Amino acid sequence: MRKSKTWLWITLMVVVLGSFFWMRGVYGTARNFITTKPDPAPVTRLFPSPEETSYHMDLKIDPINLEIRGYSVITSRNTSGADLEELWLTTYPNALRDKTNTPAPASAYYSGFDPGWLMISGVMVNQSTASCHDLGISHRIDLPVPIAKGETVTIEMEWKARIPQVAYRYGSKDGVVLLGHFYPVLNVLDESGWHTSANTRFGDPFYTQSADYTVRLWVPEAYQVAASGEILSIEAMDNGWQNLSIKASKARDFALAVGYNCQVSSVTVDGVKVSGFFKGTYPAVENQVMDRAAAAVKYYSCTYGSYTRPQLVLVQAPMKGFQGMEYSGLIFLAEEVFAPEYDEQRRAFLVAHEVAHQWWYDMVGNNQLEEPWLDEGLANWSARQYLKTVEYRSPQSQSQLREINLQQGLTEMESKSNYLDTAYQGGENFWYQLEEELGEEKVLQVLRSYLAAYRFQTAKTEDLRQIISQQSRESLDSFFKRWFTTR
Ligand SMILES: [Zn+2]
Incomplete structure (x- = not known):
């Protein structure tokens, strides 16, 4: 009896101790998670911050040899909430490097395929040499020393780019060089990680934060310059070149057009100088485009909130694949838009659409890859x-106001017509239907609040939904469910 009791005790101890170690094995991870110091907090803040980021660029643009030599200094502060071990840049010219991947349509290559590219030759981060990896449309910088949260970061880069002979938003034709997204740009880091660009054949695969730009530009004296920013000075040099000093505050991007023999004209509306860089072929149409752009600036300023730049420049651009393209303070309009046979209704709409992007792209930005419907x-x-x-x-025919799932990113859309149907038509339909729900005045109030809350920032669909709910004093959940079906 005694012996069997001892064995019972031993068996019991084995079971208890075994269970204890087994439980430790099973729940060890969870116990550690609860009782030990947690991992560093996830990134919850945005980098780069529009308030604390500036680009200084020295650019030598050679429109004859189709080459840019650039030196950039990007200054920001690590506002990501965590230490940074790498930085990501978008280098869009590399989208046009290979014939098989170029986003430009075949019709844009007027003398056969011609590559465009951007090469970064040296990078210093906080005065230490950093290694930079060419991943095509993106470059990754591995930092020799991590940048602590809250620390200032200065990135110095020497780079060189080739301007392709292609009628595209980055390219050149007939003595006009179009430079959209031509320089290395810091990508956005948020709680979901780094947002890298994609090489898409349609749409705008960009997501950038506003920044302050100062640019020193060298171009041959015979060329005129249309820029995103204000040209502060032009100085002639003794070698036939000129040196321009340009400044753009809180700009979502910095774009340029450099042209030979452009007809430059301007009108001023409410203190904003609206300038045209046109060919001078159809002066009546050109004047009409200028006047309409000026009227649209005035209308949107009065309706949503003031235009904040001293100027807006319109460029008649040798560009295929797009009829218009928006940049901060600068608009490219395709040459065909100016032809007298071009549909007048369509032209009026296009100019008004591109000017509106100064509010819904430049001032209130969004991730154009993930939520292209917001700005379009x-x-x-x-x-x-x-x-x-x-x-x-x-106004638009009411019969077209069908619902479309707006929760589609650019890379999920299989064709350009799908993109146009979703981001443009679907996005427009959303606002018409919201107008039916709330009335026009309430919708305008929503947009005034949206601009006031997100001026020079970026907004998401969820941010907009909250503003709509606040203004309408109802959740509109079922309305939103109809437009945003989960992927
Ligand atoms: Zn657009």
């Missing part, structure tokens, strides 16, 4: 509002 839908609806209110044109 609003630019479309705003253009219709302008045409209805200022030019007394009839």
